[in-house]
Amino acid sequence: MLTSPTTVILVHGAFADVSSWLGVIDELQRHGIAVRALANPLRGLASDAAYVASVASQIDGPVVLVGHSYGGALITVAGTTENVVGLVYIAAYVLEEGESLGELQGRFPATPLVNNLKKWTYPVEGGEPATEVSIAEEAFPCVFAADVSPSVVKVLAACQRPLAASAFTEAAAAAAWKTKPSWALVAGADQAINPEVERFGAKRAGARIVELKGASHAVTVSQPKAVADLIRDAVGMTN
Template identity: 40%
Template sequence: MIDGRLDSKGPRGALTRRQAAGALAGLTALAAFGARPAAAGSARNVVLVHGAYADGSCWIDVIERLQAAGYRATAVQNSLASLAEDAAATRRTLAIQEGPTVLVGHSWGGAVISEAGNDPNVSALVYVAARAPDAGEDYAALAKTFPTPPAASGFVRSNGFTQFTEDSFLRDFANGVDPVRAKALYAVQGPIADGLFASKTTGAAWRSKPSWYAVSTQDRTTSPDLERFVAKRMKARTIELPAGHLSMISHSKEIADLIVAAANAG
């Protein structure tokens, strides 16, 4: 580029037409996704932990936005069999990151990142409509002090595992998500071990790591008031979204922007 003009001959220090086209395509992608590029000195790695009744594919929309902005995004695949196994899977993913990493958890994934988030590479925690237990806390007892969400009556149990009925999944778990997408998410639903939610964390990473929280005001799976309580308790920088439980799908731009804010805060 010379005096603002493209030199098609591509002299040293100048862009070829193909390079310029590639750069323009990259800028167009950033504009389309609405994400800011990674800032110098910020965390460039993001590890995303899914919740119960889901798998890592629930982060696809957020991952695409983060990748367009220059971040390395990796989704953990939880077993949903025990807190120990899910925390171990998260630690394995953290171990292959190079440099500061933002650790993100949705729903049950909030318990996992609270347990595994003391890893020295973790620069910030982001909770998305997520559990945020204190060390050793009986989180089920805490949840009972808040309004019971409609999804609580929509489960079926078999052979030691629990999952949503299709009606409840579509109506209460995936409310606000396009119905066609919601049915696909139901098809990849991850059943949970019956004792999963009774697990207690041995630590609370949010007590020592800067934290962000996205409250879903139309959540029918977790009480929005419970979400606000834990966000305030951890002194998280908090946003509220007019979303159901799966805000990372229905409001992927806002969730990606929140993650970028956490990445750039350091």
């Protein structure tokens, strides 16, 4: 039986880094909740999920996994780890087993993100260079963070981390929400992931859903208290 305090693990998505969780971390720590924010490798669904699962499995006691955006796909797979007791999706992809990001979002109208991705290459040991994508800086404010102050958006755009393009076609090896309770926050004004994608996945998973109508994709930055409140609910209900 798990008797240690619950630890919250925060997993950022594409085009972001751990700093996107700062306000959420502050809110959780003020309420005495143990929290870790992981530096997501952003190199591929299987390998990134394996990393998240590895960290979770080495923590003593129960873990609540929280995934923003692409991070939602990762916790869907990593959440099968034995000591994970809950999943929280924040403006996130909630995949079915055998489903890819591209397949899920392809069922719904595209967002402005699609036409504002910039391609880069990165070296792969023993192979040809691979492709990664980021958001064009001029489009970043409206696509990613329309409800964040211009000065902060400039910093976010400069700090964004690209996602390996191959991540869009990798299929999820598992869907932990089938056996673990889940919560979801839908960002109603999201221009990176269609809010309908977020709603569909959350409903399919049977998640307890909160929707913030005017929230952008960067809801962890613009509304950290609302995000932290949902995570606190998950922690309270899984203890």
